[in-house]
Amino acid sequence: MEHRKLAFIGAGNMSRSLISGLIQSGYPADAIMAVNPSRPKLDALAADFGIHTSQNNAEAANWAQALVLAVKPQMMATMLEALVRSTGGLDGKLLISIAAGISVTRLEQMAGQSRIVRTMPNTPSLLGLGMTGLYAREHVEQADRDYCEQMMQAVGKTLWVAQEDGINQVIAAAGSAPAYFFLFMEAMATEAVKQGFTEQEARLLVQQTALGAANMVAANPDTSLGDLRAQVTSKGGTTAEAIRSFQQQGLEQLVADAMAAAVARARELETQL
Numbered sequence: 001m002e003h004r005k006l007a008f009i010g011a012g013n014m015s016r017s018l019i020s021g022l023i024q025s026g027y028p029a030d031a032i033m034a035v036n037p038s039r040p041k042l043d044a045l046a047a048d049f050g051i052h053t054s055q056n057n058a059e060a061a062n063w064a065q066a067l068v069l070a071v072k073p074q075m076m077a078t079m080l081e082a083l084v085r086s087t088g089g090l091d092g093k094l095l096i097s098i099a100a101g102i103s104v105t106r107l108e109q110m111a112g113q114s115r116i117v118r119t120m121p122n123t124p125s126l127l128g129l130g131m132t133g134l135y136a137r138e139h140v141e142q143a144d145r146d147y148c149e150q151m152m153q154a155v156g157k158t159l160w161v162a163q164e165d166g167i168n169q170v171i172a173a174a175g176s177a178p179a180y181f182f183l184f185m186e187a188m189a190t191e192a193v194k195q196g197f198t199e200q201e202a203r204l205l206v207q208q209t210a211l212g213a214a215n216m217v218a219a220n221p222d223t224s225l226g227d228l229r230a231q232v233t234s235k236g237g238t239t240a241e242a243i244r245s246f247q248q249q250g251l252e253q254l255v256a257d258a259m260a261a262a263v264a265r266a267r268e269l270e271t272q273l
């Protein structure tokens, strides 16, 4: 992939995930800069990855060819307005937003230009196992689309969405979703401890099983999720009882409601920010 000079504005959890994945994939450290108001996260990134760091957004924007907009959605307007003022404008820069709940139209208003790709990554990017949705308006050039896609493919898998609202559905199915699996694993580990395992043993049991299950899904693309479940579920056996208990208590509806709530919140943020 092209190694454009790339600045991350906001050096939080998500930037760390992306930077780590990019470095592991061979993106040169001296083509990456991270910016944050305070030093500790910058010092850790410099120590871990050898990238450039700065506390000055304008310095990073002037240096970079592409900017990853990685502040909290509620900070985006303040940050971009200050950046436009202090740089005299962001023309010529590719802007890559990773923020939930901020539409391309709003980003265009805030940034004063429209060379924008909106993306929705997730934290497993840290390990090169991310899942990122991408969206861009028609006028965005193929070279910019390719760059963003390759950048996100360096840290995992990618999916373009044709309509901007598709990003909100990516949030529900992937961006927010690592937390659903963590919640499920927390609940399992808690119960395993109640049943007599130590915390360490419970974590091992749950972690290795989740890893194995996810890998089985990835290794068997032609087998449906239902069939993989059926392979574990002996007739009249233990799994059938556990699944019956989940289904009687409405697990599918709970999941549907939770994903719909994530989409609704993303849409609500788009009207507020």
Ligand SMILES: NC(=O)c1ccc[n+]([C@@H]2O[C@H](COP(=O)([O-])OP(=O)(O)OC[C@H]3O[C@@H](n4cnc5c(N)ncnc54)[C@H](O)[C@@H]3O)[C@@H](O)[C@H]2O)c1
Pocket (backbone or CB within 6 Å): 009, 010, 011, 012, 013, 014, 015, 035, 036, 037, 038, 041, 057, 069, 070, 071, 072, 073, 075, 078, 079, 098, 099, 100, 120, 121, 122, 123, 175, 176
């Ligand atoms: N965490 C996730 O799982 C995830 C997944 C997908 C997308 N996102 C999006 O990524 C963005 C960042 O989320 P995060 O979880 O990394 O948040 P975070 O709070 O960990 O990081 C944000 C960073 O921005 C810094 N910051 C605040 N104001 C700034 C400014 N004016 N200029 C430069 N830096 C500034 C903060 O100090 C902080 O380090 C959000 O918009 C979120 O919607 C997060």
